[in-house]
Amino acid sequence: MAERKDLIQDIQPVEASELxxxxxxxxxxxxxxxxxxxxxVDGGIExxxxxxxxxxxxxxxxxxxxxxxxLQSISGIYWAAFIYENEMHDLFGITFxxxxxxxxxxxxxxxxxxxxxxxxxxxxxxxxxxxxxxxVASSVAGEGDGGDGDGREKIVNLEKNDKETPAKxxxxxxxx
Amino acid sequence: MAKRTxxxxxxxxxxxxxxxxxxxxxxxxxxxxxxxxxGFIHRGLEKLVEKNEWPEMVYVIERVCGICSFGHGWGxxxxxxxxxxxxxxxxxxxxxxxxxxxxxxxxxxLWLGLLADAFxxxxxxxxxxxxxxxxxxxxEETTGGRVIFSVCKVGGVRKDVSDEKLAEISAELNGMIPxxxxxxxxxIEDMSVKNRLTGVGVLSKEEVTExxxxxxxxxxxxxxxxxxxxxxxxxxxxxxxxCVEQDGDSMARCKVRIKELFQSIExxxxxxxxxxxxxxxxxxxxxxxxxxxxxxxxxxGEAYYYSKGNxxxxxxxxxxxxxxxxxxxxxxxxxxxxxLADVPVLVLTIDPCISCTER
Numbered sequence: 001m002a003e004r005k006d007l008i009q010d011i012q013p014v015e016a017s018e019l020x021x022x023x024x025x026x027x028x029x030x031x032x033x034x035x036x037x038x039x040x041v042d043g044g045i046e047x048x049x050x051x052x053x054x055x056x057x058x059x060x061x062x063x064x065x066x067x068x069x070x071l072q073s074i075s076g077i078y079w080a081a082f083i084y085e086n087e088m089h090d091l092f093g094i095t096f097x098x099x100x101x102x103x104x105x106x107x108x109x110x111x112x113x114x115x116x117x118x119x120x121x122x123x124x125x126x127x128x129x130x131x132x133x134x135x136v137a138s139s140v141a142g143e144g145d146g147g148d149g150d151g152r153e154k155i156v157n158l159e160k161n162d163k164e165t166p167a168k169x170x171x172x173x174x175x176x
Numbered sequence: 177m178a179k180r181t182x183x184x185x186x187x188x189x190x191x192x193x194x195x196x197x198x199x200x201x202x203x204x205x206x207x208x209x210x211x212x213x214x215g216f217i218h219r220g221l222e223k224l225v226e227k228n229e230w231p232e233m234v235y236v237i238e239r240v241c242g243i244c245s246f247g248h249g250w251g252x253x254x255x256x257x258x259x260x261x262x263x264x265x266x267x268x269x270x271x272x273x274x275x276x277x278x279x280x281x282x283x284x285x286l287w288l289g290l291l292a293d294a295f296x297x298x299x300x301x302x303x304x305x306x307x308x309x310x311x312x313x314x315x316e317e318t319t320g321g322r323v324i325f326s327v328c329k330v331g332g333v334r335k336d337v338s339d340e341k342l343a344e345i346s347a348e349l350n351g352m353i354p355x356x357x358x359x360x361x362x363x364i365e366d367m368s369v370k371n372r373l374t375g376v377g378v379l380s381k382e383e384v385t386e387x388x389x390x391x392x393x394x395x396x397x398x399x400x401x402x403x404x405x406x407x408x409x410x411x412x413x414x415x416x417x418x419c420v421e422q423d424g425d426s427m428a429r430c431k432v433r434i435k436e437l438f439q440s441i442e443x444x445x446x447x448x449x450x451x452x453x454x455x456x457x458x459x460x461x462x463x464x465x466x467x468x469x470x471x472x473x474x475x476x477g478e479a480y481y482y483s484k485g486n487x488x489x490x491x492x493x494x495x496x497x498x499x500x501x502x503x504x505x506x507x508x509x510x511x512x513x514x515x516l517a518d519v520p521v522l523v524l525t526i527d528p529c530i531s532c533t534e535r
Contacts, residue, residue, distance in 0.1 A: 006403075
């Protein structure tokens, strides 16, 4: 019987303040980001980052409180993390600081705010505004103000200025 | 600098079987930036874990996707089995491997058809799907289902397949090889197909590594990454090696899937010949109380299944990270600098499954 590498479970608790360092070290060591997800537990949220190298996983687990959970985004290290972090933001209401591609709470088209963590209802647009992506995010959040493609104009403007966070705009923009 | 224009691509588009939206920022006919947007069909399936007991949840997880449904069911069972410390009988592992590889053949044939449809080769599309139909018949004969099979359960499988039936399926698959060869040669040799795929959407090995791409997208750029190497199922016994190409373009992604078609037939043949006698399941006692991160190599690439239990009949969390989820960053990268006319083909080369992605 061959060695079952999939049965090796390495789950390491990490403090939120040490997350970026641990992830950066893993990347230097040749690990690839596999996934990140959040789990609602009693009194808080656990965020799990799975990293893979040679078919073996290393998982980093960060525990956050229920009130305004906030974490540094790892998308500066693994750009692909923006997918997972936007999902966690929309479903659990976790704010990720310095997110490389911030959808401002509009990654998923969901009917209620933070549906998988009702304790922590918050406005996605407000989060983004606080993070510096406010201009685009506010145009997204405004009901009925996106019918002229205004949001897309802003995307182009943001792309021209690479220093700004490119953000998803306009889900109501319609065809131009 | 040419004027920049933003063109919305999707969520409704002839090439897309499922809704994904891309804001394509273009200069003349060249895409300079693509901003993805999903979320149109988020169903919240993972959340149902709070209302379904863990032995029943496998039926929900199978419904994450209609193409790789068996693989999702296996991935869920593998994660819960790891959580409970259950060892599955070897015969069940072989049966799971056979069904999973049948799923890969059917998924890749479906994809080849969709690709042919995307570049306007309708007869090639029809031939791909005609062959796929035979694989669905094999599923029906062995599981009773053509899309959702419900044969995987925590602790093993629900149905046995006789050795004679397995030999019959293997012979039938081998009988399909000449037709498959004829079909796939058109993808590889035909000039009109080459013009649409060769040198289009190139991703280097470094780029796919940096973007954490998975499955055929990564293997087409020379990264020999495949979850089937980790020792689960019957792959180690069957002697599995990943199919890899080096060019990193759309043609390379097509070639990897074509190679995997024939490899899956070979794996099924080996498994049918060497499947051991024995039980197909074990009795599972207790409830999951720990956590387990499992992975599967779905036809589209690596998928994650994280389960967390609390000792009750209801899991605290089941998380499914599907391959399309991981390949969206790679898609965004490969669209940069491409011609607008190539966007539909490039979107298809990651074999997007949006139902999977959003769950």
